[in-house]
Amino acid sequence: MAKKASSRLEWRINVPDGTSKVLEPESGVVGKIWVGLKGCMGIIVLKVRRVLENAWHIGVADPRKVIHCIKVGLALSIVSLFYYMRPLYDDFGGNAMWAVMTVVVVFEYTVGATFYKCINRVIATFLAGALGVGIHLVAEQSGDQLKPIILGTSVFLFASAATFSRFIPSVKARFDYGAMIFILTFSLVSVSGYRVVELFELAHLRLSTIAIGTSLCILVTMLFCPVWAGCELHHLIHQNMEKLADSLDGCVTEYFKEDGSEKDLNKKMQGYKCVLNSKAAEESMANFARWEPTHGRFNFRHPWKQYLKIGASLRNCAYCIETLNSCISSEIQAPPCLRKHFSSKCMKASSYSINVLKELVITIVKMKKSSNIDVKVAEMNFAVEELVDALKSLPTTHFIATTTGEESTKAKAEGVEGSEHPSPIMKVLPLVKVVSLMVEIATRIGGVVNAVEELARLAEFKAAKDGKPKQNQPTDKLVADH
């Protein structure tokens, strides 16, 4: 291709077919921009592709999210009818816009959140509208000079007060959205009241369009595959409980596993991390759940707050499992034969603890009082006691002192100074840690049991019909049934 040798510096490429190509440097600035653009486009395409892949996985993992999107589209299409159908348009005119706006702003993933926003929006609009009209009437009487001053001052005062109320935790939890809508409506009414003559007409139209929007949202969200915040919370709590049981199982199995078994328990062990981080989700769900009407097995006044307490007690356990998990990765490990000796006792204690957790899961899933939770707790406590006894009966006949009591402690204190042969206490240390953490975890599981029993009392769970549920019935199946 390069037919004559040019005098300037050239880059040549020898192509396999025998010819050689001259690489023409791209012409200056334009070339650079082109290369830059191509690079940018490449990055953008890559990012978009990654986001799309991500979206695909999210949709596959939880098809209800896709359904939610369809529901939003549906609600918006229905509300558009107000524009397309002439008779409706004649009634509402441009104000139908408020119905569209309401649907977009109010439609949320869970029924509870939608209810929360709808009720807040309607009440706040009504209150602010009434107040706005009232102040407008007062201002009307005070003459043209005072009117803007009265209106401006009232907007300033009410907006500031409502904004401040959003900082109060109890208001924020229930009426945050309402406070915003209050400010919005009040400002709009009192400000536009200055110009628009038909103020009552405006207020009435706005209220009725908002009512249409909210009732449409409530209908669509409740009729088509409703997602109840309460159910989600219920589900999250017993799922977290199972994850905790799995983590505990994974950690103990991993710690005492023979070197030969290469089963990867890592994923199973990490479940407790979800529990550690689920506080915010639990709280928002509990907040939304109390707006929900009776649905399925949940009454309007279901004790959702108690779920938060169960969640807190689960997190309490999770903190311990976190520490247990760090023991596993610690460098110093107890000598094999000692571990073997403790292995069976520890595994027993952990499996009984897990049994208790699984029984609690069944209690929550079935919403029936368990008849044999006391037995299982007793078994757990017995296993833990055995474990503690095993620790006590470590070959420590001469450990610290041969006798107990005050005398011994004195001897001990003197012994400290005299000790010259550091013994392999460090070798048992990790084991002692694991055992004491197991004891602590069992104690904290006791806290979970109490919280769940309190829930059973508050929500008036009935006693399970079958006194002795089949032991080999897998929990997973029960969860799936639910």
Add this chain to the structure above:
Amino acid sequence: MAKKASSRLEWRINVPDGTSKVLEPESGVVGKIWVGLKGCMGIIVLKVRRVLENAWHIGVADPRKVIHCIKVGLALSIVSLFYYMRPLYDDFGGNAMWAVMTVVVVFEYTVGATFYKCINRVIATFLAGALGVGIHLVAEQSGDQLKPIILGTSVFLFASAATFSRFIPSVKARFDYGAMIFILTFSLVSVSGYRVVELFELAHLRLSTIAIGTSLCILVTMLFCPVWAGCELHHLIHQNMEKLADSLDGCVTEYFKEDGSEKDLNKKMQGYKCVLNSKAAEESMANFARWEPTHGRFNFRHPWKQYLKIGASLRNCAYCIETLNSCISSEIQAPPCLRKHFSSKCMKASSYSINVLKELVITIVKMKKSSNIDVKVAEMNFAVEELVDALKSLPTTHFIATTTGEESTKAKAEGVEGSEHPSPIMKVLPLVKVVSLMVEIATRIGGVVNAVEELARLAEFKAAKDGKPKQNQPTDKLVADH
């Protein structure tokens, strides 16, 4: 007052002035309602009073919240001018409403959050407006029959897609609000475009009013006592670090305190709980902080994400302190003389650990590389090693076995079976737990040190001028200065 004795049953009260009153039973239903109403009013008054007291405390604790409320009122009053001043009204007319709405919806507590909402709102409105007008033009060409179908389908599709995008974590973190505004504007434009002839006019007016609203918000939020999300995050992180140091100090002091000292350390000890629960706050602040322009000592591209990592490492420490805290309240305690022996070593290790944390606090507050963090870490590690050595040299000459190595472990295993005198190992157990937790905490503080050093590298902290800051300079003062 009761002049004649009636035949029916009466309640009499002897009033101090000598007369006696007949208590007339309140007349039936009305009376009951009245009592009920009074009860309700009492409860409401009590609740309102409690909320007001609460509000007062919030205002006193953080006056910036009060200032924020005044700022919102101010911004709304300014935007109301559009209505009160005739020339401006003539330009924008009823569309000035959008400016009011923008101010109410967009104005947030921190500058970052306001920026996030403003930028999202403007871009989303622009994109959705352009798309809506485009689709409207296409629909216009397709005849009156197809037009509503095209418009309706496009609303359905885009609304569904935008709703789904809000489930993708990366989109949710940055563009959640934008997606909502996109749906809103797109629906409004494409739906109202069906009726309103001057579509371009509408789009132009809406964009300009929104621009006015957002720029007003940005001006007010930045000019009057701005609250920067970045500063808040920075502050939260070093505050949490201090709380952690205090908790550690409190726990160790409480555990080893003489029975005589009745100092209440409970409040100090509970600081770690804030650290456990601050994840959500940190994440939202980091999300907002990256929208903020350069301010104070923070550049536009300040590594806010690294703060999240520091936060995570702090929480990691807090988990351990949580377990340590539960050791303190445990019933079994080590014998006093043993505790006394360990007391000084443990206190030393804890105080060196606290020193490291305090040095990190100074590093973050001053935003200067510490010249003696390495020394402090070395001191901490040395103190921890001493502690471990003390544990090793417990009077355990006969503990487990007299020799170390494989041989001993065998002897041990046999010893287990033969042990008949359970020794007071349980008495040292809590102490061993505390010591091993101290070791673990020191390791995790190492993680915090690494995270802070990474921050210093990323944010290009300069080296501190004074190589040896005065040791007795209180950290609190530095924080107050900042």
